[in-house]
Amino acid sequence: MAHFEDLTPCGYMQQWKQSSLAVGWLERGHAYPQGTVDEKFFEALLRLCGKPWQPPVVFAGIHVCSLCQFGGRIAGTSSFGAGGAAGTANVFIPGETKVFIAPTMIVHYIDAHGYVPPREFQDAVFKCPEMRSMPYFKALKALGFPLTSYQAPP
Ligand SMILES: [Zn+2]
Numbered sequence: 001m002a003h004f005e006d007l008t009p010c011g012y013m014q015q016w017k018q019s020s021l022a023v024g025w026l027e028r029g030h031a032y033p034q035g036t037v038d039e040k041f042f043e044a045l046l047r048l049c050g051k052p053w054q055p056p057v058v059f060a061g062i063h064v065c066s067l068c069q070f071g072g073r074i075a076g077t078s079s080f081g082a083g084g085a086a087g088t089a090n091v092f093i094p095g096e097t098k099v100f101i102a103p104t105m106i107v108h109y110i111d112a113h114g115y116v117p118p119r120e121f122q123d124a125v126f127k128c129p130e131m132r133s134m135p136y137f138k139a140l141k142a143l144g145f146p147l148t149s150y151q152a153p154p
Pocket residue numbers: 065066067068069071072085108112113
């Protein structure tokens with residue numbers, strides 16, 4: 001899995017580099033902020049990561065947690081899904097000026113490894129409209145996030 005510093009352009013997806021910021025792209029060997037987060041924030045994030053909207057593009061590869069001693073690397077299917085140590089999905093959260101892109105494994109990083117995402121990301125999670133709702137797509141569009149015609153709200 002790729003590593004990006006929090007709040008840097010998310011180069012993982014070249015076409016959205018201008019309009020997005022990376023959050024939660026952790027990798028063994030890179031320091032990250034640790035502590036505790038509000039349970040309400042965690043629940044809100046878990047809900048968004050449960051069935052995240054993703055653009056219909058090919059996402060290469062599987063994210064596997066490199067911080068776990070064993071869990072990620074011997075991941076069976078039981079490790080997939082929200083909260084697991086491996087996953088293939090990303091979550092797009094509209095922020096104040098950019099769209100945050102985080103791997104859904106961010107839930108696992110917080111729960112298992114004490115990761116604390118940036119404050120502005122936490123605020124955005126609380127404000128994020130329901131996935132796939134009209135307000136959600138409108139928020140992405142307002143930030144200049146390129147949506148194709150069939151994803152854009154009418
Ligand atoms: Zn882990």
